[in-house]
Amino acid sequence: MSETRSEENRDGAQVGGKPSVKGSLPLEDVGRLVDLLRESGVGEIRVRQGELEISVKAKPEAPAPQQAPGVGAASQEEPAPQPEPPAGANGLHAVRSPLVGTFYRAPAPGEEPYVEVGDTVKAGQPICIVEAMKLMNEIPADISGEVVEILADNAGGVEYDQPLFRLRPE
Amino acid sequence: MIGKVLVANRGEIALRVIRACRELGIRSVAVYSTADSDSLHRMLADEAVCIGPPPASGSYLNIPAIISAAELTGADAIHPGYGFLAENARFAEICERVGVKFVGPSSRVISMMGDKSAARRAAREAGVPVTPGSDGVCENAAEAKRVGAEVGYPVVVKASAGGGGKGMRVVESEPELNAAFTEASREAGAAFGDGSVYIEKYLRDLRHVEVQVLSEAGGKTAAFPERDCSIQRRYQKLLEESPAPALPEEARTGMMDAASSLVDALGYEGAGTVEFVYSDGEFYFIEMNTRLQVEHPVTEMVTGTDLVAEQLRIASGEGMGVKSGGSSPDGHAIEFRINAEDPRRNFLPQAGPVEFYNPPGGPGVRVDSHLYAGYKVPPHYDSLLAKLIVFATDRQTAIRRGLRALDEFAVAGVETTLPLHLAILEDEDFRRGGVSTSFLAQRELRDDDGFLRFIPVSASE
Numbered sequence: 001m002s003e004t005r006s007e008e009n010r011d012g013a014q015v016g017g018k019p020s021v022k023g024s025l026p027l028e029d030v031g032r033l034v035d036l037l038r039e040s041g042v043g044e045i046r047v048r049q050g051e052l053e054i055s056v057k058a059k060p061e062a063p064a065p066q067q068a069p070g071v072g073a074a075s076q077e078e079p080a081p082q083p084e085p086p087a088g089a090n091g092l093h094a095v096r097s098p099l100v101g102t103f104y105r106a107p108a109p110g111e112e113p114y115v116e117v118g119d120t121v122k123a124g125q126p127i128c129i130v131e132a133m134k135l136m137n138e139i140p141a142d143i144s145g146e147v148v149e150i151l152a153d154n155a156g157g158v159e160y161d162q163p164l165f166r167l168r169p170e
Numbered sequence: 171m172i173g174k175v176l177v178a179n180r181g182e183i184a185l186r187v188i189r190a191c192r193e194l195g196i197r198s199v200a201v202y203s204t205a206d207s208d209s210l211h212r213m214l215a216d217e218a219v220c221i222g223p224p225p226a227s228g229s230y231l232n233i234p235a236i237i238s239a240a241e242l243t244g245a246d247a248i249h250p251g252y253g254f255l256a257e258n259a260r261f262a263e264i265c266e267r268v269g270v271k272f273v274g275p276s277s278r279v280i281s282m283m284g285d286k287s288a289a290r291r292a293a294r295e296a297g298v299p300v301t302p303g304s305d306g307v308c309e310n311a312a313e314a315k316r317v318g319a320e321v322g323y324p325v326v327v328k329a330s331a332g333g334g335g336k337g338m339r340v341v342e343s344e345p346e347l348n349a350a351f352t353e354a355s356r357e358a359g360a361a362f363g364d365g366s367v368y369i370e371k372y373l374r375d376l377r378h379v380e381v382q383v384l385s386e387a388g389g390k391t392a393a394f395p396e397r398d399c400s401i402q403r404r405y406q407k408l409l410e411e412s413p414a415p416a417l418p419e420e421a422r423t424g425m426m427d428a429a430s431s432l433v434d435a436l437g438y439e440g441a442g443t444v445e446f447v448y449s450d451g452e453f454y455f456i457e458m459n460t461r462l463q464v465e466h467p468v469t470e471m472v473t474g475t476d477l478v479a480e481q482l483r484i485a486s487g488e489g490m491g492v493k494s495g496g497s498s499p500d501g502h503a504i505e506f507r508i509n510a511e512d513p514r515r516n517f518l519p520q521a522g523p524v525e526f527y528n529p530p531g532g533p534g535v536r537v538d539s540h541l542y543a544g545y546k547v548p549p550h551y552d553s554l555l556a557k558l559i560v561f562a563t564d565r566q567t568a569i570r571r572g573l574r575a576l577d578e579f580a581v582a583g584v585e586t587t588l589p590l591h592l593a594i595l596e597d598e599d600f601r602r603g604g605v606s607t608s609f610l611a612q613r614e615l616r617d618d619d620g621f622l623r624f625i626p627v628s629a630s631e
Contacts, residue, residue, distance in 0.1 A: 101238045133238060133268075
């Protein structure tokens with residue numbers, strides 16, 4: 001799972017007490033970091049801007065997200081436009097569709113599905129196909145873990161950013 | 171009739187199309203980016219599909235995502251609105267190939283009119299007056315000099331693939347031509363990936379006057395009363411009106427006839443706009459926009475035509491509900507573009523929450539907008555927030571109505587161009603009518619006790 005954490009500057013100076021953070025580093029930027037983290041598959045991304053440092057970590061073992069007060073307050077003002085509860089609320093991670101298209105659980109009609117509930121998958125392993133304009137796009141798991149739930153219907157339409165699977169991080 | 175239309179756009183124009191669909195009994199599909207999940211077009215359409223991330227390149231310009239959304243929802247037509255993919259010939263061609271009706275002309279016509287020198291040639295062949303200048307693309311500076319000597323200075327060097335003033339240079343005399351030619355060509359190459367340029371006579375004190383057309387491609391063609399769009403800032407229109415004030419009748423009918431001939435020669439389908447420059451009784455073709463335009467409501471108000479409904483009727487193959495030929499305006503309409511830009515801070519774009527929103531009402535007032543109190547203006551897209559259109563029996567009454575409605579219009583949270591429009595309506599030259607496209611460049615904005623007013627810039631300009 002991914003989580004965002006705003007860290008004080010390294011000496012522990014307060015960030016939360018500075019609501020002006022909103023102007024200098026909007027939440028969307030943090031969101032973009034999370035996306036980048038997911039897409040790149042690296043473990044952590046850190047960005048420093050002035051006194052503020054943002055670190056985004058893929059941390060599957062974390063039981064619950066931690067948020068600095070500054071970011072927590074900002075996120076109330078700007079609810080993330082996600083239909084799903086944020087990953088991590090129950091320790092589960094959602095694999096989201098990177099494009100609009102038709103969702104297929106198997107590589108070809110009549111073949112076995114890529115994964116079933118209860119299977120363990122490795123990060124990078126294909127777990128479904130989203131077809132757009134006759135192109136079959138294999139969608140890999142973005143983390144390693146156990147498939148807990150399959151959220152989309154086979155051969156049904158999926159939107160950009162729609163959760164497809166829920167994984168329990170390894 | 172078409173059964174379901176996917177609206178490949180956002181903001182007020184997506185709402186405009188959804189409203190027309192609803193009135194015609196057509197189902198509508200909105201597409202939206204993750205930055206627009208709280209947008210009205212998503213909420214008011216019958217169905218909505220999230221097609222991508224906030225940057226337009228991943229969403230509203232993402233052809234595979236939009237085509238997939240059309241396939242998933244079973245839409246039989248796509249209305250592109252304006253901007254984004256509206257004049258993208260490749261998109262129109264893909265729609266043609268996958269069997270989804272593109273609401274607009276064929277990809278062939280879009281591509282021809284998108285190439286400015288090809289468009290000029292087509293206009294000339296259709297007998298439409300074009301600005302004196304080079305016959306298509308100018309290969310080199312020597313050829314440019316020959317054209318300059320022929321049509322007389324000043325001339326303007328323009329990018330063939332251009333628009334918005336990029337790759338454009340005004341040349342006052344021959345010695346400046348070499349450098350201007352090279353610069354314009356380089357700029358055009360960088361901006362559009364195509365460095366070809368052409369030369370035109372440069373006209374001073376010109377007005378921008380355009381003619382709305384509707385055509386059935388080989389069937390009926392209608393030309394509507396002209397719109398005057400001379401109030402511009404950096405080639406962006408800010409205020410449009412119909413009819414054009416103080417325009418001789420023969421210029422008006424001449425432009426409508428010219429627009430009709432071009433459209434017939436092209437085998438044009440749907441709504442489009444033929445743009446002219448007008449100067450001293452003469453008019454010349456500039457370009458044709460092969461789509462619905464932002465300012466289409468002024469034409470709707472003075473003719474009682476629903477242009478979007480007509481687009482959908484034509485796309486359905488039902489034929490348009492308007493008679494062929496020209497028509498005359500009934501009354502006067504003015505449109506004000508309310509943009510999220512701060513006129514007191516050099517038109518700095520604004521984004522963020524709209525805290526309070528109360529559009530004007532009453533007789534002769536129309537507001538096309540996607541705003542609501544609590545809406546957040548995303549930073550990713552066009553700054554147009556609302557279009558205020560006022561309509562009255564004559565221009566003076568329309569101006570007074572405009573002042574009244576602009577004054578009533580309340581938007582809090584983001585700065586807008588509302589005070590700029592009040593300043594324009596208070597301007598004596600504007601009130602007299604027939605100002606040129608340099609109207610705003612010749613004036614400076616001053617804050618006068620909270621109100622914006624114009625003061626003239628140095629007389630030399």
